[in-house]
Amino acid sequence: MNYDCLVIGGGLAGLTTGIRCAEAGLNVAVISSGESALTFSSGEIDVLGTDLSGRAVQNPFTALESLVQHQPDHPYAHVGTGNVAKSLDWFQREIAEAGLPMVTSGGLWDNHWRLTAAGALRPSWLSQQSAGALPWGLENIQRVVFVSFTGFLDFMPELAAAGLKTHPVFQQAEVQSLNIELPLEHGRGATADTMRAPQLARAIGESDVELICTRLLEQVNDADLVALPACLSAGRKNWLTVLRRRTGLRLVEVATMPPSVPGIRMLSALKRRLTAVGGFMIPAMPVITGDVSYGHVASVQTPDDELHAKQYVLASGSFFSKGLKSHAAGEISEPVFGLDIDVPETLSGQSFLVPEGHGFNRAGVRVNVQLQPSLNGTVIENLHVAGSVLAGYDPVIEGSGGGVAISTGWMAANEVIKKVALP
Amino acid sequence: MNLLVATDRSFDSCLKCTACSSSCPVAAVLPDFPGPKQCGPDGERLRLKSRDFLDVALKYCTGCKRCEVACPSDVQISDIIAQAKVKYGEDKFRLREFLLSHTDLMGALTRGSADLVNKLTGTSVVKFAMDKTLGIDRRRQFPAYARQSFRSWYKQVEEKQHIYARQISYFHGCYVNFNAPELGQDLVTVLNAMDIGVKLLAKEKCCGVPLVANGFHKKARSHAEFNTRACHTALKQGSECIVSTSSSCAHMLREDYPAMLGQSEQQVHEHIIFITRFLSHEFQLGNKPEMKPVRLKVGYHSPCHLIRSRGVLHTLNILREIPGLELHQLDSNCCGIAGTYGFKKENYTTSQEIGQPLFDQIEAGEFDYIVTDCETCKMQIEMSTSLQVLHPVTLLAMGMSRGK
Ligand SMILES: Cc1cc2nc3c(=O)[nH]c(=O)nc-3n(C[C@H](O)[C@H](O)[C@H](O)COP(=O)(O)OP(=O)(O)OC[C@H]3O[C@@H](n4cnc5c(N)ncnc54)[C@H](O)[C@@H]3O)c2cc1C
Ligand code: SF4
Ligand code: SF4
Numbered sequence: 078m079n080y081d082c083l084v085i086g087g088g089l090a091g092l093t094t095g096i097r098c099a100e101a102g103l104n105v106a107v108i109s110s111g112e113s114a115l116t117f118s119s120g121e122i123d124v125l126g127t128d129l130s131g132r133a134v135q136n137p138f139t140a141l142e143s144l145v146q147h148q149p150d151h152p153y154a155h156v157g158t159g160n161v162a163k164s165l166d167w168f169q170r171e172i173a174e175a176g177l178p179m180v181t182s183g184g185l186w187d188n189h190w191r192l193t194a195a196g197a198l199r200p201s202w203l204s205q206q207s208a209g210a211l212p213w214g215l216e217n218i219q220r221v222v223f224v225s226f227t228g229f230l231d232f233m234p235e236l237a238a239a240g241l242k243t244h245p246v247f248q249q250a251e252v253q254s255l256n257i258e259l260p261l262e263h264g265r266g267a268t269a270d271t272m273r274a275p276q277l278a279r280a281i282g283e284s285d286v287e288l289i290c291t292r293l294l295e296q297v298n299d300a301d302l303v304a305l306p307a308c309l310s311a312g313r314k315n316w317l318t319v320l321r322r323r324t325g326l327r328l329v330e331v332a333t334m335p336p337s338v339p340g341i342r343m344l345s346a347l348k349r350r351l352t353a354v355g356g357f358m359i360p361a362m363p364v365i366t367g368d369v370s371y372g373h374v375a376s377v378q379t380p381d382d383e384l385h386a387k388q389y390v391l392a393s394g395s396f397f398s399k400g401l402k403s404h405a406a407g408e409i410s411e412p413v414f415g416l417d418i419d420v421p422e423t424l425s426g427q428s429f430l431v432p433e434g435h436g437f438n439r440a441g442v443r444v445n446v447q448l449q450p451s452l453n454g455t456v457i458e459n460l461h462v463a464g465s466v467l468a469g470y471d472p473v474i475e476g477s478g479g480g481v482a483i484s485t486g487w488m489a490a491n492e493v494i495k496k497v498a499l500p
Numbered sequence: 501m502n503l504l505v506a507t508d509r510s511f512d513s514c515l516k517c518t519a520c521s522s523s524c525p526v527a528a529v530l531p532d533f534p535g536p537k538q539c540g541p542d543g544e545r546l547r548l549k550s551r552d553f554l555d556v557a558l559k560y561c562t563g564c565k566r567c568e569v570a571c572p573s574d575v576q577i578s579d580i581i582a583q584a585k586v587k588y589g590e591d592k593f594r595l596r597e598f599l600l601s602h603t604d605l606m607g608a609l610t611r612g613s614a615d616l617v618n619k620l621t622g623t624s625v626v627k628f629a630m631d632k633t634l635g636i637d638r639r640r641q642f643p644a645y646a647r648q649s650f651r652s653w654y655k656q657v658e659e660k661q662h663i664y665a666r667q668i669s670y671f672h673g674c675y676v677n678f679n680a681p682e683l684g685q686d687l688v689t690v691l692n693a694m695d696i697g698v699k700l701l702a703k704e705k706c707c708g709v710p711l712v713a714n715g716f717h718k719k720a721r722s723h724a725e726f727n728t729r730a731c732h733t734a735l736k737q738g739s740e741c742i743v744s745t746s747s748s749c750a751h752m753l754r755e756d757y758p759a760m761l762g763q764s765e766q767q768v769h770e771h772i773i774f775i776t777r778f779l780s781h782e783f784q785l786g787n788k789p790e791m792k793p794v795r796l797k798v799g800y801h802s803p804c805h806l807i808r809s810r811g812v813l814h815t816l817n818i819l820r821e822i823p824g825l826e827l828h829q830l831d832s833n834c835c836g837i838a839g840t841y842g843f844k845k846e847n848y849t850t851s852q853e854i855g856q857p858l859f860d861q862i863e864a865g866e867f868d869y870i871v872t873d874c875e876t877c878k879m880q881i882e883m884s885t886s887l888q889v890l891h892p893v894t895l896l897a898m899g900m901s902r903g904k
Contacts, residue, residue: 106816112519112570267532273521280531336522345831352829359813360802360832361569381777381810397572 080104081497083377083386085364085413086400088113089479090464091392092347093164093486094493096171099356101494107351108379110363113344114394114465114478119332120307120339121191122179122203122483124165125153126476133200135213136186137480138162150419150469153477155446156484164487165480169203175350177342179203180210187213192304192331194232196223196240196252199476205339207310207317209329211302218301220251223331224293225306227258228270229277231334232306257292259285263313274333275341278308286316290323303328307338364393367414372455377413388493391416391442391450392464392486400466401441409440411466414457416450419443419468441468448489459496461489511541511580513573520567520577525834526560529853533560536567539584540577547584558585560850562838563713564804586717637848650681654700657688664697669731669739671772673749674706675875686897687745687775693789693900694782699739701730707749710840712756724757732768741771743778745893747806747873748839750774755809774806776873776892780814783821791899793824796868798895801830801858801881803874804838815873815892822899828865833858837880852884859884871895 082098084091087109095107125137129147134140138158145154153161172179181203182189188200189210204210211218221241223234234254241252261269262282269277286309297303307330310317321328332339348358367377367389376383393400393413402412409418421439442450448461463485465472472478520536521527527535534543539558558581567577650672661667668691676684688698705727708720731742731753744750753772758765782788800819802812819827836855841847862870862885870881870889878889 106813108813111572112523116519116522116570117517261531263531265530265532271534271538272531273518273527273535275522275528276531276533276535279529335518341522349831352831355828357816357829358832359816361807362810362813379810379813382780382813384813399572 080106080384080386082106082388082390082493083108083384084390084392085109085377086113086392086394086398086464086466087348087358087360088392088394088398088464089115089343089347089482090394090486090489091390092344092351093168093483094390094392094463094490095351095356095358096347096354097167097487097490098493099351099354101490102355103494103497106357106359108359108362108364108384110361111398114398115340115344115347117335117337118340118343118478119191119193119208120205120337120341120343121201121208122165122168122479123191123199123476124161124188124202124480126188126200127474133188134476135188135200137188137200137202138186144475148469150443152444152448152467152470152481152485155444155448156488160488161480161484164484165202167487168483171350172343172346175346175353177205177346179205182210182212184213189213190215192237192241192329194237194306194331194333196237196242196244198241198244201476202480205342207307207330207339208332209327211329215246218247218250220297220300221247221253221302221304222297222300223252223254223304224289224297225254225256226269226277227256228268229272229306230270231274232331237304237331253297255292255296257289259288261285273336274306274308274338275311275336277306278311278338279313281309281312281316286319290320293320293324293326298324298326300326304331305329306333307331308333311338311342364413367460369414369452369457369460372452372457374414374457374460387459387497389460390486390489390493391460391462391466392482392489393466395438395441395465398465400464403437411442411450414450414452414460416442416452416457416462417454438471438473439469442466443468447492448485449492461492463489510574510576511544514541514575515573517572519570519572520575523566523570525564525566525836525854526562526850530560530850533557536561536577536581540567540580541575544580544584560847561585562834562836562841562854564834564838565808566804566834569808582712586715637843637845645678646681648681650677650684651700653681653685654688661692661697661699664692664695666695667697667699667739668778669699669701669734669742671701671704671707671727671731671742671744671749671753673704673744673746675746680875683745683891683894686891686894687743689897689900690779690789690893694787699734701727701734701742704730707746707752708756709748709752712752713839713841721760724760727753728757728761728765728768731772732765735768735771741773741778743773743775745775745873745891746875747774747803747809747811748876751805751809774809774811774814774873776814776818777811779893779896780817783818788821789896789900791821791823791896794822794895794899795824795826796895797826797828797866798869798871798890799828799830799862799865799867801835801862801870801872801877801889802832803872803877804834806873807832811873818896819871819892822895825895828867830858830861830865830870833861835877835880837876839876842876842880851880855880855884862887869895 081103082105084095084107087107098105128134128140141158190198191201223237225232225234238252238254241247261280262284264280364377368375374389376385402410442462444450444462450462464482524536526533561581565578672684705723708723711720758769836851842851870887881889
């Protein structure tokens with residue numbers, strides 16, 4: 078009943094570790110207590126969006142070189158720039174195998190832009206096809222239309238349009254919003270205002286798509302870019318491809334307020350991949366504590382069982398996922414093992430938007446270059462740590478959340494595979 | 501399920517994160533179901549002000565508890581919805597609800613006439629009549645009733661059970677007794693092979709899951725009291741614990757009875773264990789029956805309530821111990837039947853749409869069998885796919901009898 082590897086946490090990092098271990102033939106289970114950050118995310122993978130001087134990053138791998146030189150404790154520094162690129166290539170192949178192809182920009186090493194529901198542009202590395210990776214040079218995009226469906230509350234085209242207008246490139250551009258009232262063929266009489274994106278997706282039928290098509294051709298057929306809430310590609314049919322074909326317009330989907338269709342789509346693809354390559358997923362199971370002595374995890378405890386494995390990976394996420402806990406006295410802890418924590422001095426500094434980032438986000442588990450943590454100063458040899466529970470980076474300011482989760486999850490798996498292979 | 505205790509205030513800790521709504525299988529297919537966040541914590545706040553806010557859509561909730569699994573804040577969403585249905589809903593007595601929920605009574609009535617009943621419920625005339633007069637969807641297949649109940653079969657092996665040093669009691673439930681006595685027989689085989697004798701409770705009543713789901717709360721409570729007493733006696737008479745092969749019965753007895761009856765009998769309820777959890781612990785302690793290779797490719801489907809009661813790990817643990825078995829875990833997806841929910845005419849389409857991704861995956865997988873812990877999941881999968889569904893205990897028993 079023993080496992081080669083137990084992964085604690087089923088988010089992007091934990092699933093990455095699980096998939097890679099299972100593919101290497103290891104007996105692996107991913108144990109997870111709740112939803113992961115992916116459910117709320119845009120479903121795109123950012124590697125590095127902002128450099129140290131606060132500028133948007135066009136070539137993330139060049140910018141990484143300089144980032145890791147300045148921040149030797151950054152998780153990317155532990156993984157190494159070359160390995161970050163390797164892990165992302167691997168990830169792109171895996172997720173395509175699971176039926177969710179993702180694309181990079183046309184330029185070999187360039188980021189592309191992804192559009193947010195607030196009308197902001199973020200540099201991103203891997204995008205789902207529905208988001209239609211916008212190329213780095215934006216000059217050709219001079220007429221943008223944000224479209225939504227009357228009553229739908231989780232995507233506000235007016236807000237998005239106003240947001241985009243504040244972007245330097247779009248100050249002279251024509252940015253509009255358009256609301257289309259849909260009959261909602263499969264809506265069973267309910268209206269869009271009570272629906273979340275996944276429901277709206279199911280309520281749309283041929284007649285709705287016909288109407289959207291007509292309105293787009295009549296009203297915005299000269300637009301360079303048309304952005305819609307991410308739900309068309311998740312319907313009974315991929316309506317987005319249908320619309321792209323019928324209108325000939327550049328249509329992109331934007332992740333709405335959560336629940337986010339593309340985020341959930343990525344999560345299910347990864348879970349599917351894990352079990353397809355022979356891994357196991359243990360849902361709804363919190364790991365309460367771990368038994369560590371002399372730098373070795375002997376077992377971990379769930380509410381009912383003591384579980385044993387040769388190797389363990391902690392990928393329990395940040396504060397919201399309860400991988401980290403903050404206490405009244407301003408202290409921060411890692412609740413499962415009580416691992417040593419790095420807390421930046423500027424913790425949640427005076428101002429919320431300090432240029433060097435919100436100290437809170439940089440707090441987390443301190444690890445060595447093999448991603449091993451320590452407990453009271455003693456390194457734990459059969460435990461590795463991956464994803465947003467790690468210290469030393471700020472996913473929000475840097476735009477690096479997805480890239481760090483994947484590359485550290487991939488590297489933790491490599492370490493585990495090496496060790497399990499040893500006699 | 502705190503159905504009979506004071507108002508649950510866990511809705512106060514809702515963070516409005518919508519994790520629950522993203523994981524609700526009903527919301528995923530029904531555009532007019534507002535989803536757990538709105539029906540649960542949001543709605544409860546309003547309903548406390550006035551019952552006018554009661555949303556008829558609450559009835560679409562299957563009680564699968566996937567929302568609770570997703571919630572980072574431990575809001576008892578599904579319980580809140582179930583309570584609201586009871587507290588504010590009309591308490592209509594309907595024949596259909598009565599028939600669907602009184603599984604023990606129905607089983608007892610068919611005794612001696614199983615063949616006839618099976619033929620009847622299989623005919624299109626009866627199906628048509630049930631559809632029209634009762635609102636039980638005619639496309640449903642009914643579980644077949646066995647000719648000999650498990651209890652009456654058990655009499656043949658009762659004597660032999662005393663030779664084993666250890667004794668446990670088995671709560672077989674309505675399904676094993678009336679519809680699937682072979683599963684009970686498999687359990688006796690497996691436990692005997694592990695040197696454990698199997699006793700039955702002096703008498704048992706339906707655990708109450710279908711009663712609660714159909715609004716017969718008083719009746720459910722009296723069953724809970726009865727079964728708790730029977731378990732108590734069994735423990736006093738030397739049984740180590742009471743096991744159940746049904747993930748729903750076990751969940752009811754262990755998790756929901758304490759809330760229904762108050763905590764006083766908690767010690768009894770703690771000794772009621774779902775079978776794979778019991779076996780997983782025994783295996784881990786080294787008490788593992790010898791098994792011959794079972795060279796089959798199987799897909800494992802995890803029932804919603806087993807996920808909620810943290811049992812998936814145990815079932816996977818014992819399946820992984822079967823030599824030769826090629827085990828694939830299916831995507832965690834509700835099968836759609838949700839006990840008696842899918843039998844009702846108004847829910848048939850919803851039920852099948854919820855299960856569709858699971859059925860597709862099963863058909864595509866080239867499996868020999870599907871394995872699952874829950875009898876209603878089994879009915880749903882067998883009706884909706886071309887595969888036969890086995891209980892994990894049956895697979896273990898297959899490992900023991902092969903080549904004998
Ligand atoms: C709203 C939002 C939007 C984002 N958008 C983007 C984006 O567009 N692009 C991008 O690249 N990044 C984005 N990110 C960042 C990125 O999604 C995250 O950094 C990354 O997904 C973190 O993955 P993780 O696996 O480390 O943690 P998580 O996804 O948080 O997963 C941790 C898992 O561990 C489980 N867990 C915790 N403790 C235990 C325990 N004791 N026992 C068992 N299980 C446990 C949790 O329940 C959870 O499922 C976004 C993040 C958020 C919150
Ligand atoms: S119990 Fe299931 S059907 Fe009901 S609201 Fe929760 S997730 Fe939805
Ligand atoms: S998952 Fe829990 S906290 Fe989040 S909205 Fe639902 S009930 Fe509220």
